[in-house]
Amino acid sequence: MTTPADKPVAITGCAAITACGDGLAPLERALADNASALRPCARFTGSPYQTNVVGAVPDEAWATLREGDPGHAGAPAFLLANHVIRRLRPRATGRVGLVLSTTKADIVALERGDTGNRHILPGQLAADLAAANDITGPVRCVSVACVSGLLAIQTGAELIRRGEADSVIVAGVDLLSHFVVAGFSALKSLDPEGCRPFDKDRIGLSVGEGAGAILLARGAGMTVAGWGSSNDANHLTGPSRDGSGLALAMQRALRRAGVAPGDVDYVHAHGTGTLYNDSMEALALRWVFGDRVPAFSSSKGLFGHTLGAAGVLETVLCVIAANDGLVPGTPRLRVPADDMPATLQIESRHGAKLRTIMKINAGFGGTNAALALRI
Amino acid sequence: MNRAAHIQFPTAEVPDGAWAARFSTSCPRFGRMDGLSRLALMAVESLGVEFENRDEVGVCLETRYGSLGADRQFLRTLSPSVFSYTLPSTAVGEICIRHKLRGPVLCLLTESGDGRQALEHGQAWLMSGEATSCLCLCADASGDHPAEAAALYLRESVKVIGSLRELCITLARPV
Numbered sequence: 302m303t304t305p306a307d308k309p310v311a312i313t314g315c316a317a318i319t320a321c322g323d324g325l326a327p328l329e330r331a332l333a334d335n336a337s338a339l340r341p342c343a344r345f346t347g348s349p350y351q352t353n354v355v356g357a358v359p360d361e362a363w364a365t366l367r368e369g370d371p372g373h374a375g376a377p378a379f380l381l382a383n384h385v386i387r388r389l390r391p392r393a394t395g396r397v398g399l400v401l402s403t404t405k406a407d408i409v410a411l412e413r414g415d416t417g418n419r420h421i422l423p424g425q426l427a428a429d430l431a432a433a434n435d436i437t438g439p440v441r442c443v444s445v446a447c448v449s450g451l452l453a454i455q456t457g458a459e460l461i462r463r464g465e466a467d468s469v470i471v472a473g474v475d476l477l478s479h480f481v482v483a484g485f486s487a488l489k490s491l492d493p494e495g496c497r498p499f500d501k502d503r504i505g506l507s508v509g510e511g512a513g514a515i516l517l518a519r520g521a522g523m524t525v526a527g528w529g530s531s532n533d534a535n536h537l538t539g540p541s542r543d544g545s546g547l548a549l550a551m552q553r554a555l556r557r558a559g560v561a562p563g564d565v566d567y568v569h570a571h572g573t574g575t576l577y578n579d580s581m582e583a584l585a586l587r588w589v590f591g592d593r594v595p596a597f598s599s600s601k602g603l604f605g606h607t608l609g610a611a612g613v614l615e616t617v618l619c620v621i622a623a624n625d626g627l628v629p630g631t632p633r634l635r636v637p638a639d640d641m642p643a644t645l646q647i648e649s650r651h652g653a654k655l656r657t658i659m660k661i662n663a664g665f666g667g668t669n670a671a672l673a674l675r676i
Numbered sequence: 677m678n679r680a681a682h683i684q685f686p687t688a689e690v691p692d693g694a695w696a697a698r699f700s701t702s703c704p705r706f707g708r709m710d711g712l713s714r715l716a717l718m719a720v721e722s723l724g725v726e727f728e729n730r731d732e733v734g735v736c737l738e739t740r741y742g743s744l745g746a747d748r749q750f751l752r753t754l755s756p757s758v759f760s761y762t763l764p765s766t767a768v769g770e771i772c773i774r775h776k777l778r779g780p781v782l783c784l785l786t787e788s789g790d791g792r793q794a795l796e797h798g799q800a801w802l803m804s805g806e807a808t809s810c811l812c813l814c815a816d817a818s819g820d821h822p823a824e825a826a827a828l829y830l831r832e833s834v835k836v837i838g839s840l841r842e843l844c845i846t847l848a849r850p851v
Contacts, residue, residue, distance in 0.1 A: 349754055404763060411747060424740060424785035441793065442785040444742065445765040452782055459800055480751065480762075487756035529806075530780045532735070532772035538760050549731070549778060553806070665760065666769025668781055 309524040310458045312674075313468075314516035315617045316388035318381060320356035320509055320604040323365070329621055335630035335649045337602050339495040339507050342477070351486035352493040356509025356605025357477055378407040378420055382430055382474040385514035390434045393516055395467025398438035398460050401427035402453035402473035404446060404609035408480045430472070438466045447571070447664030448530065449473065450513075450612020451672055455528040457517045468518040473613030477510040481608070488538070496574030496606070498599035498631050499583075499645055501638040506573040509605020513614035523620050526657075526675040527560065529553025533667030539577050540663055544584030550669040551589045551661060558673035560657055565595045565673075567628055568659045569619050572599020573606055574633075578663065583640050585661075595659075598646040602633030612662050616672065619658045623676055628653045678830055680847035681722035683715070685823040688745070688816075690715045703774055710746040710761035711817030712739065713770045719813060719827035720771055727775055727809075734779040734807035735768050736797045738840070740789025741818035771811065779807045789816050791826055791840025798830050814840050 320338035321327040331338065338356055345353040358381070366384055367374040373383070382401065390397075407420035420426040427442035439460050443453040450473040457469035475481075485491050485508055492505035517525065531553065533546035540547070555562060570582050586594045600618055607614055622629050630649040637645050660672040685691060690711040695718055699706035706714060716737065727733055742764030750758045760766065765783040772781065780801055784793045791814030798812035808831075815825035826844035834843070 405747075408747070411744075412751060421744070422741065422785065422787075424787045424789075427785070428787050443782065444763065444785050445768070445781060445783045446763050456782070456797075459797075459804075463800065480747070483754050484750065484756075484759040484762065487754055487759055489756075530782075531731075531778050532769065532781050534730075534772045534776045534778050537766065537769055537773065546778060553780075664765075665763055666765050666781075667772060668765065668769065 308519040309526065310461045310517050311520050311522035311524045312515050312620055313518045313520055313522045314389045314392050315620050316385040317513045317614055317617050318358060318362060318384055319511035319614060320358060322359055323362045325621065328618065329625060331603055332618060332621060332627060332629050333649055335632050337632040338604050345482045349483045349486055351491040354495045354507055355477055356507060358510055376407060376420055377409060377476055378426060378474055381512035382472050383433060385512045386430060386434050386470055386472050389470050389514050389516040393468040393470055396438040397436050398466035398469040399427065399431045399436045400441045400443060400453045400457040400469055400471045401430060402443050402449040402609050402613055404444055404449060404475055405481065408478050409476060412479050445668050446666055447608060447611055448662045448668045448670035449609040451660065451662050451670035452530060454525060454616060454672060458525045461517060461519065468516060470514055470516055471613060472512060472514040473610035474512040475510060475608040475610045477508060481508055490575060492574055495633055496601050497633050498572035498574045498601050499579050499637055499641050500634050501636045503574045503576060503579060506575055506601065507605045509607045511604060511607045511610050511614060513610055513617050515613060515616060523623055524675050525672060527554040527558025527673035529557060530670040535667055538665055540581040544581045544588050546667060547582065547585035547661060547663050547669040548588035550671040551659060554671035554673045560673050562590050563593060565657050565659050566655045568595055568597040568661065569615055570597050570599045571662045572601050574601055580640055583642060586642060594642040594644050596628050596644045596646050598629050598631040600629060602631060616660055619660055619674055623655045623658060626653050627651055678828060678832060678834065679723045679725055680844040681719050681827045682844045682848045683719055683722060683825050688818055688821060688823050690817045690823045708757065709770060711823060712743060712815060713761060713767040715817045715823055715825045716767040716813055716815045717770055717774060719815060719825035720811060723827055723829050725829045727777065729808050730776050731778045732808040733777045734798065734801045734810035735771055735777055736782045736794045736810060736812050737768050738784045738786055738789060738791045738794035738814045739764050739816055740786060741816050742785055744818035789814055795836055795840040799833055799836060802830060802833055812840055
């Protein structure tokens with residue numbers, strides 16, 4: 302007989318707000334159409350910005366959020382994250398925990414000199430979101446660059462596995478800000494026309510903003526079967542040139558899930574559109590899968606690189622893809638680079654059956670993370 | 677055997693004088709790092725550990741203020757070299773690079789910054805087999821408080837009854 306504690310940790314609910322709009326429906330449409338929501342944004346025109354092409358949450362969605370919670374109208378990170386947490390909170394039962402994933406929390410408060418603002422510090426933002434949603438179980442805040450989201454999901458699954466929570470809402474949030482756009486501009490990391498992941502002419506990434514949330518609990522749904530992380534121990538801002546660090550994280554996730562590489566149907570890649578990241582990922586995929594690399598693609602051209610929210614939002618995309626029988630394409634990719642495996646998905650492919658999905662991310666500080674998801 | 681270290685300075689500023697000499701040849705960019713990364717590296721150095729099985733050593737950092745000092749400096753300068761340090765997890769990356777550690781990594785932001793969560797997660801790695809040993813740290817070098825770091829090299833489980841900070845102060849005390 303299977304007891305609840307024997308059941309694997311599953312994703313039992315999802316919520317999102319991105320440059321595509323509010324909710325899952327706009328994401329489903331964009332995935333199916335292989336569309337891009339990257340657009341010029343007047344806020345980031347001129348010096349010191351390298352480009353104003355970003356993945357901004359639409360103005361009308363922001364207006365709705367502010368009207369719905371006027372008390373937090375000046376707290377954008379709280380507004381975005383609270384919006385997606387509230388969507389899932391009624392379905393979270395038992396001892397409920399919260400894991401927040403963010404890199405910069407409410408960095409715009411620091412920009413405007415509001416140094417006393419509690420939400421400048423990510424740990425305080427997490428505590429306030431938990432309090433606002435009557436979440437009295439364990440609260441964690443994970444901040445590990447672009448792998449924050451996947452490590453937050455791992456942390457949430459661990460809390461349930463260890464019996465510290467019955468259900469956990471994992472929420473990721475990051476804002477488009479002067480800080481972030483000027484920072485990546487200073488590094489000359491942005492593609493002025495918008496990112497082109499895995500393309501032969503790729504020259505940089507596009508930043509985006511948004512919030513995503515998933516509800517973890519023991520039960521039916523896509524299971525978080527395995528996870529792993531690693532560090533390249535190589536370079537602070539660039540990936541290892543051989544892909545071995547990311548491969549290590551993927552192998553750890555597969556081992557924990559008890560899944561053979563040949564069982565993976567699809568890999569949702571990090572795919573930022575930078576020269577080194579995308580080549581490194583191609584090497585890591587070959588390292589793990591040899592000459593049988595599964596179908597893979599990137600969604601950074603869909604709503605941009607949402608940093609601390611990326612891992613959560615991209616896991617939401619994996620759930621949508623599995624439910625809709627869809628292998629996502631790679632928006633904005635035109636001509637694949639020569640070093641890419643032939644299984645790179647340019648267009649979205651319908652009618653697929655995805656049983657095992659691998660989600661991977663890599664980030665500053667040489668960090669790598671992977672999830673093995675199964676239906 | 678587990679090993680612990682605790683270091684503290686009078687203000688949030690992390691002086692690099694004597695430490696810079698210690699790192700000068702083996703880690704030339706030490707002086708250019710943000711305070712949190714320097715402090716974290718100092719704490720790990722204080723442990724005097726020679727790591728084995730470096731692919732299996734985890735690193736978990738807990739911090740309250742994170743990269744706030746570097747964030748403020750970046751807004752003043754817009755310098756690309758400062759931007760690299762505007763993530764609290766950069767300190768984890770610096771530790772991994774210096775000691776060639778490729779195990780699991782985590783950086784937790786908490787209201788207390790006392791290392792309790794870092795210790796819990798380090799313990800969980802050991803018990804699940806994700807790591808054979810791990811560095812659990814809490815460190816802060818921003819805000820209005822003295823710069824302070826505690827580090828524990830965890831090779832066997834301990835009973836978690838308090839914060840990492842308290843545990844390291846106790847264990848690191850000369851007898």
